[in-house]
Amino acid sequence: MSGQSTYTPQSPFMQWLERRLPIASLVHSSFVAYPTPRNLNYWWTFGGILTFMLGVQMVTGIVLAMHYTPHVDYAFNSVEAIMRDVDYGWLLRYLHANGASFFFVAVYAHIARGMYYGSYKEPREVLWILGVILFLLMVVTGFMGYVLPWGQMSFWAATVITNLFSAIPVVGNAIVTWLWGGYAVGNPTLNRFYSLHYLLPFVIAGVVVLHVWALHMVGQNNPTGVEPKTEKDTVAFTPYATVKDAFFVGLFCIVFAWFVFYVPNYLGHTDNYIPANPGQTPTHIVPEWYYLPFYAILRAIPSKLLGVTALAASIVLLAFLPWLDTSRVRSANYRPLYRQFLFVFFLVVIGLGYLGSQPPEGGYVIAARILTFYYFAFLLVILPLLGLFETTKPLPNSISESVLGGGVPAGAPAPADARR
Amino acid sequence: MNTHRGILIACMLAWLSVVGVRPAGAQEAEAPPLQRWSFSGPFGLYDTAQLQRGFKIYREVCSTCHGLKLVAFRNLSDPGGPGFSEAQAATIASGFQVTDGPNDKGEMFQRPGKISDYFPPPFANDQAARAALGGKLPPDMSVLAKARGYERGFPWFIFEAFTDYQEGGPDYIHALLNGYTDPPAGFSLPPGGQYNKYFPGYAIGMPKPLSDGQVEYTDGTPTTVDQYGRDVAAFLMWAAEPTLDARKRLGFQVMMFLIVFTALLYFTKRRVWHAVHHHP
Numbered sequence: 271m272s273g274q275s276t277y278t279p280q281s282p283f284m285q286w287l288e289r290r291l292p293i294a295s296l297v298h299s300s301f302v303a304y305p306t307p308r309n310l311n312y313w314w315t316f317g318g319i320l321t322f323m324l325g326v327q328m329v330t331g332i333v334l335a336m337h338y339t340p341h342v343d344y345a346f347n348s349v350e351a352i353m354r355d356v357d358y359g360w361l362l363r364y365l366h367a368n369g370a371s372f373f374f375v376a377v378y379a380h381i382a383r384g385m386y387y388g389s390y391k392e393p394r395e396v397l398w399i400l401g402v403i404l405f406l407l408m409v410v411t412g413f414m415g416y417v418l419p420w421g422q423m424s425f426w427a428a429t430v431i432t433n434l435f436s437a438i439p440v441v442g443n444a445i446v447t448w449l450w451g452g453y454a455v456g457n458p459t460l461n462r463f464y465s466l467h468y469l470l471p472f473v474i475a476g477v478v479v480l481h482v483w484a485l486h487m488v489g490q491n492n493p494t495g496v497e498p499k500t501e502k503d504t505v506a507f508t509p510y511a512t513v514k515d516a517f518f519v520g521l522f523c524i525v526f527a528w529f530v531f532y533v534p535n536y537l538g539h540t541d542n543y544i545p546a547n548p549g550q551t552p553t554h555i556v557p558e559w560y561y562l563p564f565y566a567i568l569r570a571i572p573s574k575l576l577g578v579t580a581l582a583a584s585i586v587l588l589a590f591l592p593w594l595d596t597s598r599v600r601s602a603n604y605r606p607l608y609r610q611f612l613f614v615f616f617l618v619v620i621g622l623g624y625l626g627s628q629p630p631e632g633g634y635v636i637a638a639r640i641l642t643f644y645y646f647a648f649l650l651v652i653l654p655l656l657g658l659f660e661t662t663k664p665l666p667n668s669i670s671e672s673v674l675g676g677g678v679p680a681g682a683p684a685p686a687d688a689r690r
Numbered sequence: 691m692n693t694h695r696g697i698l699i700a701c702m703l704a705w706l707s708v709v710g711v712r713p714a715g716a717q718e719a720e721a722p723p724l725q726r727w728s729f730s731g732p733f734g735l736y737d738t739a740q741l742q743r744g745f746k747i748y749r750e751v752c753s754t755c756h757g758l759k760l761v762a763f764r765n766l767s768d769p770g771g772p773g774f775s776e777a778q779a780a781t782i783a784s785g786f787q788v789t790d791g792p793n794d795k796g797e798m799f800q801r802p803g804k805i806s807d808y809f810p811p812p813f814a815n816d817q818a819a820r821a822a823l824g825g826k827l828p829p830d831m832s833v834l835a836k837a838r839g840y841e842r843g844f845p846w847f848i849f850e851a852f853t854d855y856q857e858g859g860p861d862y863i864h865a866l867l868n869g870y871t872d873p874p875a876g877f878s879l880p881p882g883g884q885y886n887k888y889f890p891g892y893a894i895g896m897p898k899p900l901s902d903g904q905v906e907y908t909d910g911t912p913t914t915v916d917q918y919g920r921d922v923a924a925f926l927m928w929a930a931e932p933t934l935d936a937r938k939r940l941g942f943q944v945m946m947f948l949i950v951f952t953a954l955l956y957f958t959k960r961r962v963w964h965a966v967h968h969h970p
Contacts (some may be wrong), residue, residue, distance in 0.1 A: 299795070308966060348759050350833065354760065360936075360937060361937070364937075505966055510962060512956055513962050514959055515957045517956050517959045520948060520951055521952055524948045524952060527944050528945070529943070531732075531937055531944060532938070534856075536851055540839040543833045543836040543837035587855075607912070
């Protein structure tokens with residue numbers, strides 16, 4: 271990779287510091303001189319957006335924690351006190367609650383981009399696996415955060431989700447009791463969820479550092495999936511990527527602000543404004559929208575143990591994408607069949623999300639089973655086979671060629687190394 | 691490209707035909723009719739006079755059974771609320787008896803409310819409420835307008851995000867107060883229940899609380915159940931979301947800033963990338 275350690279400190283102080291702690295040159299080589307492919311589209315801005323959203327969640331969360339009381343008798347009212355009596359408390363809480371949703375919007379876009387452009391393929395396997403770990407951490411953190419307001423959905427979501435562990439043979443019930451800190455979801459549960467909800471974002475931040483480190487080792491993928499070959503294929507991270515990211519963060523914030531200021535409760539559930547009541551089960555328990563596809567997979571399978579296994583597998587399998595996908599061509603732009611199967615996969619996930627919000631009865635269950643079948647068939651059967659049978663389109667020789675035109679005429683055979 | 695789009699559409703249709711399109715309702719009830727609210731839309735704010743009328747209904751009718759424990763009397767004079775003066779709020783507070791104590795003798799005692807007090811509960815505890823009301827527990831009304839709603843299902847929920855629809859709660863409350871009818875033939879009403887076409891499951895414990903002319907209005911507003919329902923629903927929306935006015939005002943400023951800032955970023959981005967695009 272070019273562009274490393276071009277930083278030369280100017281001021282005497284920076285020269286002094288550079289000999290003792292070369293942090294300025296580290297930042298310079300990572301975020302200024304770092305070469306980034308010149309053909310990145312806006313789907314590549316979601317990494318920056320995710321970093322931004324993690325910051326938003328941490329800042330608002332730390333202030334909210336100053337006013338929140340993690341106790342079953344006070345939690346609900348302390349959240350309402352934040353809404354009513356804390357200066358701009360309503361803003362902090364709506365930013366944080368909607369921020370979680372937009373964090374997931376961004377992460378789903380980020381994952382979808384990775385799948386479309388084959389960003390998980392050699393040599394980016396570790397980068398991808400770290401990403402799946404980050405997603406898992408986000409899922410756990412978001413779930414625990416949803417429990418904290420201690421409304422009806424908080425309580426019953428906590429009950430349903432922790433009960434999933436009881437499906438584990440032999441030790442299941444013991445694990446659930448251990449998770450609860452008692453024989454039902456109660457004050458110890460709320461307390462530990464609060465503690466972990468505060469802890470996990472810092473774990474996420476730590477894994478983000480590893481994720482970025484891994485990214486800077488292997489470099490970014492790009493829409494062609496062809497590695498940069500010359501300096502003509504790349505531009506410096508700053509100003510090119512920075513300003514592009516900033517522009518898209520701005521657009522993202524406009525949509526985010528629309529939800530925070532004008533439809534702040536749209537993504538929530540009305541039942542969560544009813545204080546938790548262990549004696550009264552809501553007629554219809556649903557998780558937050560970002561878990562709905564996985565919830566639908568869980569409920570599509572009649573056996574509890576198999577359902578929980580499928581739920582876990584639906585996320586964990588993503589970590590094995592680098593090996594499940596046998597094609598050497600990265601970008602779906604050059605894989606016509608994969609592209610269509612992938613779009614159907616995206617629609618299936620959206621469909622599962624809708625089904626997860628519906629009661630598990632009649633046609634909904636049948637539909638959820640069909641879509642769940644496709645979800646796993648895509649990952650376990652279609653992906654491995656496609657790489658063997660698919661005829662891919664010719665790849666450009668380089669990024670700059672694909673951007674500037676010329677080079678390989680249409681219909682010419684692909685470079686030898688792009689085909690099996 | 692066209693075949694690709696064809697496949698997508700075929701998949702969508704196949705999915706819809708399996709799933710069908712119907713709203714998600716755990717229990718059957720009619721959809722509340724949509725009302726016009728002064729506080730709907732990006733610029734909609736509370737109507738002070740309406741909130742005062744709604745408060746009158748709460749005080750004269752609802753407060754007999756329903757608490758408002760998260761709202762303090764001082765909130766009645768907060769900006770963006772019913773617009774009472776601090777003196778008026780203090781007078782209202784003094785009309786309520788509040789339990790305080792313990793005093794020097796270690797006893798709890800009753801005293802007139804102060805502006806810093808919260809609305810006192812109508813019953814000492816849930817058990818007392820149930821004992822007095824034939825086993826039924828009237829919900830506290832502090833956040834009721836956000837705790838109720840109606841899911842209109844696909845595709846309406848998609849439009850609601852963009853049309854800024856956040857009035858499901860007030861729509862439901864207004865509908866409920868106007869929804870008392872005789873049960874249809876063949877409907878077996880459980881003992882102590884009333885038939886209400888907007889209540890999930892149709893059988894509601896609360897007897898019809900309002901009738902035409904029951905609460906006196908001094909500003910010439912019609913004294914109908916329809917109007918009462920609208921006014922008290924607006925008041926309850928304020929009780930649940932007292933910062934709505936501040937939120938929408940700040941929201942407009944933030945949106946304006948973000949739009950201008952993002953536009954500037956866009957032009958900066960174009961300027962920076964110009965050389966890359968045109969002088970490779």
